[in-house]
Amino acid sequence: MPFLNRPRADLADCPPPERRRSRIVAIAAAGALVLTGVIAAGPAQASHPEVSLPNSNFEIEPDANLKLDDAAPSIDWASVAETRKADAASGTGDDSFGQGSKEDTPVPSVVSGSIPPNKSDLKNFGTYFEDKATGDDFLHMFWHRVQDPTGTTNMDFEFNQSRTLSSNGVTPVRSTGDLLIQYDLANGGTVPELFLSRWVTTGAGSLCEAANATPCWGDRVNLSAAGIATGSINLTAIPNGESDGLGPISARTFGEASVNFTQLTGGGCTPFGSAYLKSRSSDSFTAAMKDFIAPAAIDLNTCATVIIRKQTNPDEAANTSLFDFSKSFATQPASVDTFSLADDGVKSYTGTVPFGAGYTVSENLLTMPTGYEFDNVNCSASTGVTPVINGETVTFAIDASSDVLDCTYTNAAKGTIIVEKETSDGFGTFAFTSATLPDTAFDLTTTAPGAAGKDSESFSDLTPGTYDVAETVPANWNLTSATCDDGSDPASIDLSAGETVTCKFVNARERGAILITKTAKHADDPDNEIPHAGVTFTVTGNGIPAGTTAVTDANGQACVGGLLVSDLPGIGAYTVTETVPAGYHVISTNPQTAWVSESEADCDPITPGASLAFENMPLTNLTVSVDSQIVGGTSSTIDCVPGLPDPDFTTPASGDGSLTLSDLEPQLVVCSILIDP
Template sequence: MKSITRARWGVGVACLALVLGGTTAAQANLSGSAFEGNDGNLVVNTPGNLDWANVPGRHTGIDRPTGQTDNSFGQGTKEDNAAVTVVTGAIPPNKNDLTRFYEASEQASNGDIFLYLGWERLVNIGNANLDFEINQSATTGFTGTASGPLALNRTAGDLLVTYDFGGSGTPTLGLNFWVTSATGSASDCFSANALPCWGKHVTLGSTTAEGAVNAATVSEPIAGGTLTTGLFGEASINLTAAGVFPAGVCEAFGTAFAKSRSSSSFTAELKDFIAPIAVNISNCGSITINKVTQNEPVPGTQSFAYTTSSNLTPSSFTLNNAGSRTYTKLGSGTYSVTEGAQSAPWSFVSLTCDTASGVTITGQQASIALGAGQNVTCTYTNSFTKAQPTVATTQDLIPNDNFILSAGLGTPTGSITFNLYAPSDSTCSGTPAYTQTVTVNGNATYSTTNSAFHATTEGTWRWASSYTGDAYNLPASSACGVERFTIANS
């Protein structure tokens, strides 16, 4: 659980010029990532790499069809406005009529979190100015059919990825963090004069981000068909290197949407948008339990060889499978060798003797006529096949959570309530599956002491915790799902 007063900034990232490739030729990926984020197409150019056609965890946002049913931001809505207005009607092509966007993320082997973004538009008007807003919590009612006034649910530390393309060459990528009174002051705003606002703009350098817009027709393997010049753009960003995931701090973002600006200016009016989609961009720990059934190799046959002589000593033998081999005199100089009853799981395979003269084998019995001084070896072979059991497993976790209360005035009092929501409640709006309230006595880390409740249902469990506040301190809470764990059977 992150501190409720921790400041979120990415201003320590160097403001470097972004040197990227705007063609479809394959170029070097960001260090630590196999994603081809600067080739301006959706397919893999170098075997072993990733692109939109095969990247795991790809999420897709699709805009409403252009025309009278398409919706957009209206009435002068700008980036710093959390209170927006959605209007319905045609989006002029010169205002970047978006058609779809893609998102994916992954954690590299060194622990860095990479974010991949892609966009498509209806008409190539040359330049492209758009932003991707990535929020920790969803906005109720913000769907593809939204219309009228809408209050965006923004949380301190939410991300705004800016994407500006001048019509040729390379795009410029930037990053802003949402700032509130709990994490900054009005002087931290990029263009607004009051909180809350988007904080100082950071231009992402070539070691942190890369991107490209297609300079020729490319195939669209996801939606089908092709995209002519200038209708597709992409970006790859190392969020850890950009300061989004400070060491030791859990961050989780659960929703993202794309929107276009009327010009390259940050204060330009917002136009078309593609409604938010659920994403999972996080450096938080998770519990994933996978069930694997391993087939055992089938053993080969086992052979048992015995040499008999005219005196037949000993008269019987015990086998590993608890059967027995008995020699019985049938007449003058003639004996039989018979394998005893089988015991599970063994079964008869064959009975052979090493001499052809004087030996008759019928099924599991050999009749042997021994000559003077003659020895004979009979080999009985049996085998078994290992059974394939049917298995079933169930997860059984005893979850607990921590809440770090810091920077409170005086010695904070009151209480903290921990609520854990089952996978069926993705918005933490129903009845908690488990809840616990602890008393607050000062700035400290408070923890649940659960030892009885067991989480067994498959899916993502989400914590949402809150502090009541007291006479000197305001209430505070964590967003739904900032702390979560997943139970999965596969």
């Protein structure tokens, strides 16, 4: 329930459309009244007696009453939900001031005792704030007393900023700028005059209306003469059915008044915590105070609240980055229109934002700290305000002191993607492409195997989102792994705010194998050839370990795997050399060269240039012998064709001997033996 205007039980049966929500405007704590002279015509108002203030819909009749006399948009006490407070019952328990307490007494003395009717024994008071959608706003007040006293009528409405009770335990502590609206009606008069004073705590006594020193109530200003206040008193009795629950009201025991608070305050914002009504015994400001109605706790503030919060995603540990903002609304007291917030920072204009529309708050994107970008603004914590959010700008209107614009601006830390290139052997230049990174094509060049020779490219200041990167694998290389350290696939990198993701691509040079097939001629085989097992071959070239050998298996084959493909720069052909076993001659080329292409390490399948065939021929030893039966009796000469040996073999003096021809490949050998007697 806003401010002073709270529903009463006796108004519960009234139709809701006839109950306006309302609140009371706070008076500025210091400064002169804002009096603008003649009040210009404003929005359409109710058709009611001229004693009402221009532009107000509230009926202030020359003969004050509480009923609604005119059609909408007119309003009166019976059709609104004002704040109403009743006095303690008349008699010995009635609240009153004693011991000569006067208006300027900082802590008036509170006593209990009967107030004589001729001293304005009070019964009720009420206040209502007419909040106009356009134009000026108005504060309305009424008082109600036991009976018409003799003499002058003086009623004072006091509004205090503090809710802290003074030492008397009843009235609040007074603060600079507290408000005293005085309703004075001369004896026999029918038109009251309204005055205003503010509580002054420092300065010379010349600032006071009556006292010789501060604190005091300041010089009175005649609101009626200024044209911003009006009032009336009931000249005739008000029957019970028209008293809005106050009971029968006799003549001159009910008074009402209106004040143009917009003209009075100039749009200032000062919170008040309580209000109460009191009476004086005469029209003298220094006269002793008599009866009063104890203060009612209220929330008086014509200004609303704007709260701007800052968050970063993720939370910044040091909270050193500053984000700049600007606003387009004034505050009371005045404030600069720019401010800065770090992560977790809050800028609060609590109860200092006047009513108005077209207000804005914006974050300055041009001065965004490095590494951040605007993410969103969330105003769901606001109450009574319906903001319009357009990017980084929030536009809103304030029309009630209970309004709270509460917006959280979130800025996301930009992310970083690092693309790393390693080779597990060798080095080279590798091309990359991306449809989402700032560089859609780039190269990385390694200089040596492993991390020591890696190359990388960093992409910073990236908006959180999904990115991709792919390698165009060059010929004769294999991409052995492509991983990102956050678990993302390089084809769909999920980059969070403030995150650094490293994606590493590892390549190895293509490898292949050499298949060696070894056969041997064999006369006893139907095919005249057999697989030759157990034959050793040595592979050399291209930096492979010295002495890399392979031995043929039972099928006459040996597979040498893990060899870099020959098409790689600086690799080329391999040399395969057979270690010829005893009893054989190689009838094929030895050594042979192989050109290795990509293939499986087990030679299944194998490329043609890496398949080598070696064939061996078995050898025969031939011996021709002569034995002279008589030692030295004969001498023989042996001559074999082809001409081995050369010259021919002749037996020694003993006449005995032999000619041995070794490692003969298959051929026709003809030997002539000449025996010489």
